[in-house]
Amino acid sequence: MYGARDLTVELGGATxxxxxxxxxxxxxxxxxxxxxxxxxxxxxxxxxxxxxAVRGTVDVPPAPRIGHEPFxxxxxxxxxxxxxxxxxxxxxxxxxxxxxxxxxxxxxxxxLDDVRDRLGRDLSGGMRQKLGFCxxxxxxxxxxxxxxxxxxxxxxxxxxxxxxxTQAARSGAAVLMTTTYLDEAERAATVxxxxxxxxxxxxxxxxxxxxxxxxxxxxxxxxxxxxRTWRRGRSFHTWxxxxxxxxxxPVTPDLEDTLIALTLARQEETR
Amino acid sequence: xxxxxxxxxxxLRRDHRTVAMLVALPLLMLVIFGYAANFTVDExxxxxxxxxxxxxxxxxxEAPQDAPTTxxxxxxxxxxxxxxxxxxxxxxxxxxxxxxxxxxDAAGGRPTVLVDGSNLFAAQSASVLVAQLGDRVDSxxxxxxxxxxxxxxxxxxxxxxxTFIGTIITSIGLVREREAGTLEQLAVMPLSPTSVVLGKISxxxxxxxxxxxxxxxxxxxxxxxxxxxxxxxxxxxxxxxLFAVLGIGVLISTVSQTTGQAVQVALMTMxxxxxxxxxxxxxxAMAAGVxxxxxxxxxxxxxxxxxxxxxxxxxxxxxxxxxxxxxxxxVLVFGVAVVRLRRDIAPARGAR
Numbered sequence: 276m277y278g279a280r281d282l283t284v285e286l287g288g289a290t291x292x293x294x295x296x297x298x299x300x301x302x303x304x305x306x307x308x309x310x311x312x313x314x315x316x317x318x319x320x321x322x323x324x325x326x327x328a329v330r331g332t333v334d335v336p337p338a339p340r341i342g343h344e345p346f347x348x349x350x351x352x353x354x355x356x357x358x359x360x361x362x363x364x365x366x367x368x369x370x371x372x373x374x375x376x377x378x379x380x381x382x383x384x385x386x387l388d389d390v391r392d393r394l395g396r397d398l399s400g401g402m403r404q405k406l407g408f409c410x411x412x413x414x415x416x417x418x419x420x421x422x423x424x425x426x427x428x429x430x431x432x433x434x435x436x437x438x439x440x441t442q443a444a445r446s447g448a449a450v451l452m453t454t455t456y457l458d459e460a461e462r463a464a465t466v467x468x469x470x471x472x473x474x475x476x477x478x479x480x481x482x483x484x485x486x487x488x489x490x491x492x493x494x495x496x497x498x499x500x501x502x503r504t505w506r507r508g509r510s511f512h513t514w515x516x517x518x519x520x521x522x523x524x525p526v527t528p529d530l531e532d533t534l535i536a537l538t539l540a541r542q543e544e545t546r
Numbered sequence: 547x548x549x550x551x552x553x554x555x556x557x558l559r560r561d562h563r564t565v566a567m568l569v570a571l572p573l574l575m576l577v578i579f580g581y582a583a584n585f586t587v588d589e590x591x592x593x594x595x596x597x598x599x600x601x602x603x604x605x606x607x608e609a610p611q612d613a614p615t616t617x618x619x620x621x622x623x624x625x626x627x628x629x630x631x632x633x634x635x636x637x638x639x640x641x642x643x644x645x646x647x648x649x650x651d652a653a654g655g656r657p658t659v660l661v662d663g664s665n666l667f668a669a670q671s672a673s674v675l676v677a678q679l680g681d682r683v684d685s686x687x688x689x690x691x692x693x694x695x696x697x698x699x700x701x702x703x704x705x706x707x708x709t710f711i712g713t714i715i716t717s718i719g720l721v722r723e724r725e726a727g728t729l730e731q732l733a734v735m736p737l738s739p740t741s742v743v744l745g746k747i748s749x750x751x752x753x754x755x756x757x758x759x760x761x762x763x764x765x766x767x768x769x770x771x772x773x774x775x776x777x778x779x780x781x782x783x784x785x786x787x788l789f790a791v792l793g794i795g796v797l798i799s800t801v802s803q804t805t806g807q808a809v810q811v812a813l814m815t816m817x818x819x820x821x822x823x824x825x826x827x828x829x830x831a832m833a834a835g836v837x838x839x840x841x842x843x844x845x846x847x848x849x850x851x852x853x854x855x856x857x858x859x860x861x862x863x864x865x866x867x868x869x870x871x872x873x874x875x876x877v878l879v880f881g882v883a884v885v886r887l888r889r890d891i892a893p894a895r896g897a898r
Contacts (some may be wrong), residue, residue, distance in 0.1 A: 325730070344729070345731055347727025347728075348727070349730075351728050367736060487573070
C-alpha cells in the first residue's frame with residue numbers, strides 16, 4: 276500500500292509535518308483535510324519527492340507511475356488543450372495513438388471535447404482544473420496525487436470533478452487528494468485530518484466522527500461566555516468537554532463539526 | 547493620502563530589487579557616464595617600420611607633448627616592411643602604422659601612415675593628426691576607408707541582439723514556467739533535469755543562431771559591411787558567446803519569481819554591457835577605473851571578435867584571446883546557471 280509512515284518534514288527550520296502516517300490504498304479515494312498551513316501540500320510534495328524527509332519513509336510507485344495535479348492545475352497557459360495533452364503524454368512516453376485514444380476518452384468524460392483548441396489560459400477555472408486532472412490521469416497512474424483540485428471551482432464543475440476522481444479510483448488507482456471542502460471529504464473512503472503538521476484524526480469519515488470527546492450541541496442563540504462556539508447557517512454549535520454541561524441540544528456531529536471539535540479539544544489539551 | 551504613502555513605502559521597502567535599482571542605477575549611470583562616456587581617444591598606439599624608422603621615431607618623440615593626441619610608439623622596427631605593419635593593424639596591436647623609407651610605396655620617399663579604420667574613434671583622432679601633417683605624408687585608412695559608423699556598429703549590434711535574446715527572452719521563458727506553476731509539474735514528470743534544462747534552452751539557442759545569421763546578412767547587405775574573415779571562427783565565437791548570455795538568462799530566471807523581476811534584473815545586466823563593452827564608447831577612451839568592468843562583460847569580447855573578423859579579417863592568431871575568454875565565461879556562467887536550475891527541479895535528496 277502506498278503512503279507515508281512517521282513522516283517528519285522541516286521547511287526553513289520549522290516543522291511542517293510531524294510523525295505523519297497516511298495509507299493510500301488502491302481503488303479508493305483518501306482525502307486530506309485541514310486548514311491553510313496544516314501541511315496538506317507539504318505532505319503531497321513529500322510523497323512526490325520534492326521535499327526531503329527528516330525522518331520517516333514514503334512508499335510510492337516510481338515517478339512514471341505517479342500522476343500529479345498541483346494546486347495551480349499544472350496546465351500550460353500558452354498551449355491549447357490538445358497540445359497540453361500531447362506534451363504530457365509524450366513526456367510520459369506514451370505513443371501518439373495511445374495519447375489520442377486516452378485523451379479522447381478522458382476529455383469527453385470531463386466535458387472538454389469542445390474546447391480542444393482553446394488555450395489553457397482561456398479556460399474557465401473549473402475547466403482548467405478538469406484539464407489538470409485529465410493531464411494527471413493521462414498515463415493511467417497507479418498513484419494519483421491531487422492538490423485541492425476543487426478549490427475555486429463552481430459547484431457544478433465540482434460535481435463533475437468528483438465523478439472523475441471516483442472513476443479514477445474505481446479503475447484501480449490509489450487517489451490522495453487534499454481539500455478544504457468537508458462535504459467532499461465526507462465522500463472519500465478515508466479522511467486524514469491535519470492540523471499544524473500533525474494528524475488530528477484519520478479513518479473512515481463515520482469513524483472519525485465517533486472520535487470526538489465530549490459533546491457537540493446546537494442552539495439557536497449563542498450561549499454566552501463560550502469560546503468553543505461556532506456558527507453554522509442560522510444556528511450555533513458548541514463543543515463541551517467531558518464532565519461539563521453542554522448548552523442547547525446535543526447532536527451527532529458531522530465531519531465539519533467533528534474537525535472543529537477535535538481542533539478545540541487539541542487546543543484544550545495543549546493549554 | 548498619508549495611509550497610501552505609508553503603504554507604498556512599506557511595500558517598496560520589501561521590494562529589494564526596486565530599491566537596489568533606485569539606489570544603484572543612478573550611481574551606476576553617474577559613474578559610467580562620468581568616466582566612460584568619452585568618444586575622444588587621446589593616445590594612439592603606433593608602429594614604425596622601414597629603414598628610416600629611427601628618424602621617424604625621433605620626429606615623433608620631438609612632437610609637442612601638449613598636443614590633444616599623444617602617440618605611444620609601441621613598436622619601432624627598421625627591418626620590418628609594409629606586410630608586417632599591416633599584420634599588426636589587423637591583429638589590433640596598434641592603431642596606426644607608419645611606413646618609412648623603403649617600406650613606403652609613396653612617391654618621393656614620403657612616409658605612409660596606415661590607420662586602422664575599424665577602431666573608429668582612434669582612426670578619427672589619427673586622421674586629424676595626419677591632416678595636420680599635410681603633404682609631408684601619404685595616408686591610407688584600412689578596413690573602413692570612409693570611417694562609416696555603421697560598419698563598426700553592425701558587428702557590435704549582432705552581439706547586442708544575441709545578448710537580448712539570450713538574457714531577456716530566455717529568462718522570461720523560464721520564469722513564465724515558474725509563474726504558471728508548471729516548472730513544478732515538469733519536475734515531477736519522468737524527465738531528467740538535464741533534458742528539461744536542455745529542452746527548455748535549445749529553442750532559444752536555435753532562434754538566436756537564426757537571428758545572428760539574419761542580422762549578419764542584413765548588415766552586410768543593407769550597410770555594405772564587409773565580412774573579410776573566417777565565417778567558421780565567427781560562428782564558433784558567436785555560439786560560445788551565446789552560451790554565456792543564455793547562461794546569464796537562466797541564472798536570472800533562477801533568482802526571479804515573476805516576469806517583471808526577470809526583466810528588471812535582465813535590464814540591469816544589459817545596461818552596463820551596452821555602455822561598457824566598447825560598442826558605443828571606445829574602451830581606450832575610458833578611465834581605467836571603469837574599463838576593467840568592461841573586460842568582465844561577455845559583450846566586450848564578442849565585439850572585439852566580430853569587429854576583428856568581419857572588418858579586419860583577423861584570424862585565430864589574434865582572436866584566440868576573445869575566444870578563450872568567452873569560453874571561460876560561458877563555462878562558468880552556464881555551468882552555475884544549469885546547476886542552480888537543476889537544483890530547482892531535481893528531487894529532494896533522501897525523500898524517496
